[in-house]
Amino acid sequence: MLLTLQAELQLIEEVLVAEGAPQARAEVQAHWLAEADLRGRHSHGIQRLPVIVERMRRGHIDPGAEPAVSWSSPAAARVDGRRGFGPHVGSVAMLAASERAHETGVALAAVHDANHLGIMAPYAELAADAGLIGLALTTSEALVHPWGGVPAMLGTNPLAIAVPATPDPFVLDMATSAVSMGLVLAHLHRGEPLDEGWALDADGRPTTNPAAVRAISPFGGAKGYGLALAIELLVAATTGTALGAAVTGTLDVETVCTKGDLFLCVDTAALGAPDMVASLSSYLDELRSTPAQPGTDGVAIPGDHARERRRRSLEVGIELPDAVWEQIEALRSEAGTAA
């Protein structure tokens, strides 16, 4: 199935509104899912809609909730997401930090009780669009084993960092796991072995058999583990949310969402730094044009591939697997919104 962006947005909005979401909230949630599909990040795209709808039906998502932003100190806000949609709460939090950073130089917003954020890059991009450095961190269900340990005790704990540059910002968006559970499952469904280093089995032995996987490995060995753990702690310490196996509600439909989200913005102009956009941009261009390592496609700047993929999707449409499309059609019928 090939969808235009407009068709995907309308479809998601119709379903969410039929399930009780205010139109404005449905639009933000639809935008976040569609952005993931546009960039080829289908694991965070429209295929999440059935879980979102079921969580609305069970009361784990309050579709009309307005987050409460409390500035208990001049540069740091605590944000109660009140079980609202992740993208609405997250973008309110990032914009609040971004506006405040114009005055204070740096500002952060620490979010609890919001639902799944979805794709992380657009939050950091909100800051970059305002000429600021943006950073977004979030915790997630324990799927990753600590380095040297067997059971999964860490989230895939992604981070996004955007730094303004021309013509486009630097946008890093990465999980701290070697791979996503979605990729492991895709290999399982296709009957293909995993790469070495992706995962452990129940005895803690590295495995390439997707059916035997009990925990995903952190990326980058002990250092990647250190970073994943730092994110687990930074988010919990600033938001007062759950840790390790107590993090629930971003993949399942059974429980409220207990993870946290941390957004941080820096206004380098307010800080008094010289304008570095031209220097950063020419350094990034220098990197793009460095001699390629034999056997590789050369150097990519984080954000470039996603931007190119997005541009192509806007031209040719968003391709969805039949299985995903059937689930969405079933949702539409249930919601009484089928054409």
Place this chain on the structure above:
Amino acid sequence: MLLTLQAELQLIEEVLVAEGAPQARAEVQAHWLAEADLRGRHSHGIQRLPVIVERMRRGHIDPGAEPAVSWSSPAAARVDGRRGFGPHVGSVAMLAASERAHETGVALAAVHDANHLGIMAPYAELAADAGLIGLALTTSEALVHPWGGVPAMLGTNPLAIAVPATPDPFVLDMATSAVSMGLVLAHLHRGEPLDEGWALDADGRPTTNPAAVRAISPFGGAKGYGLALAIELLVAATTGTALGAAVTGTLDVETVCTKGDLFLCVDTAALGAPDMVASLSSYLDELRSTPAQPGTDGVAIPGDHARERRRRSLEVGIELPDAVWEQIEALRSEAGTAA
């Protein structure tokens, strides 16, 4: 040669004072070098003293310089290091951010024109000692190739993150390179091959021959590269300092130091977050006691090994290779401080 901490501190202080450093500045610099040696991080220990002294003689280090801290906005300071010792400027900057964060919730200090910071963990620990989250980033000479590229265009760009916990804080201190150039050189001197994945030769081919190394690889493949590049950009954008090959003066004696340093503190109490120290500490204990992966020593919490090594060094003394000791003795004679 086996030194007590007291002997190492006194030795460094005597040399630095003889070279024109005020006693108080010499003490901070000595503390930072000795902390590295205590923790077994000898590449950042007393063996750096000859380069520091030569940089003082050439005017690249102004040993009496007092950094200028400018709060151009309430939560963000620009710090002019005025060619001072890295540890003095860095600790002034971190303490300034830390004091300010008590009022503003989050605060940062962006440093230009300071010399080499040395070991990073103690800066983050300064924040943790005050009950705050601390983060320290710095850039360094281009020794690391971008993922997919041949030449070295990124620093080893280390980061340190400390989060308060009991009985000891979480303290991550890691470079974003696979290994340090010091380790490559140590293999060269011992005639031992490198591990796979550490470095590239002049043609961009992975090499295990230490003599053929032209660039160190980032840790963790494309993701580690993304993080190394993010640090390069974050530091330059906030401090107005150099990028890539234009970063000089942390290893050499020829040039002024053009890198930058970024320090950030978060006061979770000012932010209004619940006190999470007990939860974080019990989660860390849970990690420490998880079943070990077969063939490993089990799970370590970042900071634990360094703390244990430090404790042992305080008991048995700091062991220095003869070659390092001879260099230090030569410096003492030159400085006229030999006993």
